[in-house]
Amino acid sequence: MKKLMLGNAAFARGLYEAGCRIVSSYPGTPSTEITEEAAKYDEIYAEWAPNEKVAMETALGASIAGARSFCGMKHVGLNVAADPLYTASYTGVNAGMVIAVADDQGMHSSQNEQDSRHHAIASKTPMLEPSDSAECKDFVKLAFELSEQFDAPFIVRMSTRVAHSQSIVDTCDRVDNGLKEYKKDPQKYVMMPANAKGRHVFVEERTAALIKYAETSPLNRVEHSDSARFGVITNGAAYQYVKEALGDKASVLKLGMVNPLPVQLIRDFAAKFEKIYVVEELDGIIEEHCRNIGVSNVEGKSVFGYIGEISSSIIAEKLLGEKKEFSSLDENIPVRPPVMCAGCPHRGLFYCLKKLGVTVSGDIGCYTLGAAAPLNAIDTTICMGASVSGLHGFNKARGAESEHSSVAVIGDSTFMHSGITGLVNIAYNASNSTVIILDNSITGMTGHQQNPTTGKNLKGDPAAAVNLEELCRAVGIKRVRVVDPYSLAETEAAIKEELAADEASVIISRRPCALLKYVKHEPPFSVDSIKCVGCKMCMKLGCPAISMKEGRAVIDRTQCVGCGICKEMCRIGAIG
């Protein structure tokens, strides 16, 4: 049956049809929907793990146990899971294991633009890369077959455009061959030096066999054109841009297997043309490979660069000298950056931090928006968990001066992901640090996924809930308190007291995300335009529901959820 499917949904369909049984992932844009969609198939056990390392180890355990398994993550998630990945490459699999890593060319929703192919190369793990939804499904199914054939976990590399574009997919039935037999095999699965030495030899032999496979695999194909002016080698989303821009003006070698790369296939293709262009997003991995195997009539990064997404118009301009015409207004069009929602529980907390002039070590989530105007409250944002451990380092470097004026802010899901080890370090190595856990009872930014603190699992069924207060006390933090960020006075007082204290403390700023369906909203507030003096105090909150009209504040009743912090801000009682 033909369906219009998101690349991520087609990926999940591939898991289903391939008989995948166990799925464990951590959400991350643009990979999240693979696991959400997989969870809709009753035949698949699917879960959110606390982080990508746990997810990958779970998937590997399931594979060794004999079940086809999967774990999915965004590009930076693979850094967290790199430890199991590099050794899973040595152990190989029992039943097939597929890993999704979704790169974010253009950084639509990420803190860096790393090219995950480097991890595949460094860990010597084979990697496939689809270009549309149909290929997502087909490549996943093939990846399971190849995983078992070559005894390797297979990475399928996604990108924002492939993951979040819908195209037509022909669905088939599921084929489940059941659990494979599990046999104890320490030489293969116990990676202590003596055994690992043997497996490294296997890994090198496997790579040689995979290169041989890549030479003739249907994953890598030549699309010949009689009227070609030059040849193009491309992969992933860039293939679509190449076809769009060049049509039959170029012959194309499309590489669906991006690690390891074929040798003879590329040499033969390149020999047919005077000039070869490699059109690949981010790093010049295919281009460098071409040069390494003696193909010298190649150009790529000198034309397209290393930054952001490539597009069909860039290709048409650079390779054909063609430019499209368009018109625009002479007017300056103000930007529309993402903002914290009306009623966001993070707003009150960040307002207090800004008011107190606190140095804020930030983290990854919706609350990163606390760095944007008008709150401008965050000093650093690096990676998942870095707020807590980074604050510890900051305080060790600057001592009491910063200990009494700096905090870390981290969401509930991010704290479970990798903040907790940083808190252990604060307790163990005694820095007088103040950590604020923004507990909005959900993983917000990626679109409301459950996590170990929410009391529900991926399927929405009741689950054990981590008690954050007890957890923090158990690692050795004595000062643990809970505040409601809808009360500015309470929140400000708590921050002042904990900063003043002479030992480490945790403030849990607790209030569920205003977008959660079960959250009951208060009636919207409005501004008494006669009382309002236009002092703009309420505008300091950066609430999208409040704006100034003719010198007076106005509240958009369709957006306001009645959180009331603007009411608390208004000194003359004009909001009610």
Add this chain to the structure above:
Amino acid sequence: METRSIMIVGVGGQGSLLASRLLGNVLLAQGCDVKVSEVHGMSQRGGSVVTYVRYGDKVYSPVIEKGEADAVISFELLEAARCLPYLKREGKLITSTQQIDPMPVITGAAEYPADLAAKLKEKCADVVAVDALALAEQAGSAKASNVVLMGVFAARAGFPAELWQKAIEQCVPERFLELNKKAFELGLSA
């Protein structure tokens, strides 16, 4: 059929996802090759949201670039202005007259440009500006302005009416069906 490109633009939370699903289903039922592309995540939090819909005999790129769109459907006036460069010179611009202040306007760092609808008409020969919010409220919910605008588009797109009806039935939950059908009808005759 040559590939055609339609952009659906608005502010995060205005329902561009449903609009693009409706259009995608209509195109799929027509037997076209279709690609629909959107960006999730950070940008959804009240930021500009852009969805690309492309269809034809064989569609390659899921992305629409400047000067390529046959039509732009905008749920908000400033977003229509922002996306004008994507429209072909002879392209059609359908926009709601609704205005939502972006954060730089809210904080006073920038001003919402005045008379945008008139200015757009100066630059583009084929502008349809509709008070979609009022029509949606008339249908029963301010949230249905996305479907009103798809009605406005459908009246000018030439796909069989029954395909739209079917797409609405496929994509909208039962309890909101009547509301959305009414919103679509109001858009159709706007």
